[in-house]
Amino acid sequence: MPDISQIISDYGPWAIFTLVLIEDFGIPVPGETALISAALLASQGKMPITLLLPAAWLGAVIGDNIGYAIGRFGGRRVVVRYGAKVGITDRRLARIERFFARRGGAIVIVARFFVGLRQLNGIVAGIGCMAAPRFILYNAIGAALWVGVWGFGVYWFGQHFEQALEKFxxxxxxxxxxxxxxxxxxxxxxxxxxxxxxxxxxxxxxxxxxxx
Known part of the structure; x- marks a missing residue:
């Protein structure tokens, strides 16, 4: 990919929305890295945090719901067949399916904080036919927590780190x-x-x- 910082600078919150959305239905792009980079820029006053956070949250929610639809209507065979081109192998999918089976639907909330789970949790939930309202609720909560940590958290840290550096x-x-x-x-x-x-x-x- 071109330099991620340049993409963020050129397109702002729209870049974060797009990158996070694409990452969340299985395409290997640096959505989380982009969010962290954008939050640091926002802490320096180069991007409005009030637009960044909703854009990241919407991208995360919509992206995972697309993944859910792919898994639900395409099925495991279709996902493995076409997903192999972007790293969704049968072995990798089976491992995450076992993890879901042990932990239940609540794993959707924390899946975003783990590489692999973040990209495939919607697809696996769809393949497993998790009830759509349940997935949508857990997905929205997980997205809010994830954006809170890597969006607002990094923004807050960036602001206070500069102040602390100047002082101490x-x-x-x-x-x-x-x-x-x-x-x-x-x-x-x-x-x-x-x-x-x-x-x-x-x-x-x-x-x-x-x-x-």
Missing amino acids: GPIVMYVGGGVAAVLAIGYVVWRFVWRRRRSGSRDRRSTSKTKN
């Missing part, structure tokens, strides 16, 4: 860098432990099936 100078950078490093290390450790547990669980299931 390099201390803010050191503290912020330290917190970011701790979070990054914690995430890596969590992923390592989670993968080991998952691998161990698979080995136990495999051993159990062999014995049976």
Whole structure:
């Protein structure tokens, strides 16, 4: 894609609406990255936050509903057949379907915060024939939370970070860098432990099936 910042600068909230909408029915475009970048620009007064947030929310809601319609009326076979061109493989779809089956419809609310789930949660909900009113409600709530965190949250952080930097100078950078490093290390450790547990669980299931 062309430089994302240039697209945002040229088209403003319309760019965010379009990118988020496209991402949310399975097309691999940087919708979340675009929202974060736009929120930072808004914190610098280069874009109206009052237009950015509704545009991102509408794009998220409409995009997921398009995904839901694709899954509901196209079915799993059609989604896998044509979705392979944009990375929607049978294996990937099956993994997310299992996740939905374990967690239920409420996963629609938090799915936006996870790569893969965000792009495919509407499609999987449609394939699973989740009731449309239920999906629309959960989808709207999830979109509001997601836009609140990555839209308004980044906007608020951008405004207050500059003020803190002017007031406290390099201390803010050191503290912020330290917190970011701790979070990054914690995430890596969590992923390592989670993968080991998952691998161990698979080995136990495999051993159990062999014995049976």
